[in-house]
Amino acid sequence: MPPPSSGGPAMVLVLNILSQYGVPSGVSGPLGVHRLVEALKHAFAIRMNLGDPDFVDVTKVVSDMLSPEFAKDLKKKISDERTFKPKHYVLNYFFGALMLSPSTGIVLNNEMDDFSIPMKSIGDHDVPPPAPANFIRPGKRPLSSMAPTIVLKDGKVKASVGASGGIFIIAGTTEVFLNHFFLNMDPLSSVLAPRIYHQLIPNSVLYENWTTVYDDHFEIPKETRDVLEKKGHVLAPIAGGMISQFIVQESYGKLVAVSDPRKGGFPSGY
Template identity: 60%
Template sequence: MLSPKFAEELKKTILDNMTFDPSHYGGRWGQINDHGTSHLSIIDHEQNAISMTTTVNSYFGAQMLSSSTGIILNNEMDDFSIPGKVSTGSPPAPANFIRPGKRPLSSMTPTIVLKDEKLKAVVGASGGAMIIPGTAEVFLNHFARGMDPLSSVLAPRFYHQLYPNVVSYENWTTVIGDHFELPAQIRKSLQKKGHVLEPLAGGSICQFIVIEALKKNGGSQEFVAVSDPRKGGFPAGF
């Protein structure tokens, strides 16, 4: 995932004006769909940074609670692929089959952003297979599109897992009344390129902290923290 050479090969498969069948992009294996994940992003006054994603893997994990610690045990073994078990229309990945000493596949994407070896941001998300695109979209909104941190998190998101060959886009109202919907012009543009669209009442939940320079204050810096309102979150500072 960190190889520039591999990224260049992937780039060659992407055209701006049309989309293709999943096989064109090299997808061969089914994806794991997990739940029960939480993420937090932290920066302290000395700019030590933490981006931590944790999961019990499904709702209430293994549904077992330790009597001595009170901790709910996870169901992380379910994140391994199982031969013959097809969940997304494509076969399970052999590289993710159960073997001694292995860790199962995970979508967790805790991210610390540096520029010139200096801390710029901390970002991450919960949301199963939607964690990777959710984190990437927030990152690109701010660092590529120039959006402020709050707008970067508030912007409606869309997801494509390759299998099924569908673009899922946000169109839902949260329990606190906030509405998130991908703009009609973007949906129309995606359809024009051949994408099949499907509304989604949910998605990733992102936590984002950015260090911004204050030009009018002698070059000092401030922390701007955003906790995704999709789940009623709010940042805390001390």
């Protein structure tokens, strides 16, 4: 999906970085999670240069994000031993704006929060710096994180994956893709696996640790958290994140669909 959605280019950049480590061994275990976090931090740094192509020229930025050669250069900046501060790497909510229209009963979205605001982050290291390419202008579309993804093999559709969840969409959709196509998990396990999130600023790893209203518990293993902390990552638990939908075309012609149980979803076929 092209800009002003940033999900597609960001996912491709992360996957191009990680594919250089070897599949599946290079993206497995706690070290694989560390590499994923570092790739996400680089992707979100580059993402700050995106905006509505009707207002800013993002041709070079998108071209770089889709380039395997550009990904190789970024991989050279990743250390397996430690993470770095944001300068090393050159919000939506479940109930939108938390406002209900009295005339329609519709819960309003908070899409305007997808714009960058000048001077918003001055003195606050937990807020991303202003991104001029995504400043508010009349008629301008805000940068989004939508990442509807169709996977092709030999010119035929192999799978589709997408999600809701605002800024968490990019990391979560990438993880579902990695789980199935890199780590060889079945579709259900790919969606059920606990997730981590990073958006560069604030410089902290958000990891799932929660029990849903349906009594399903999701938590990144302590072993993985310990390894990440030893590498300098600051970790914080999160009760929530992105909600995924995943459909896979199996080799024998059968469609396998998974609707994320985190929100009580279940697939329906017709």
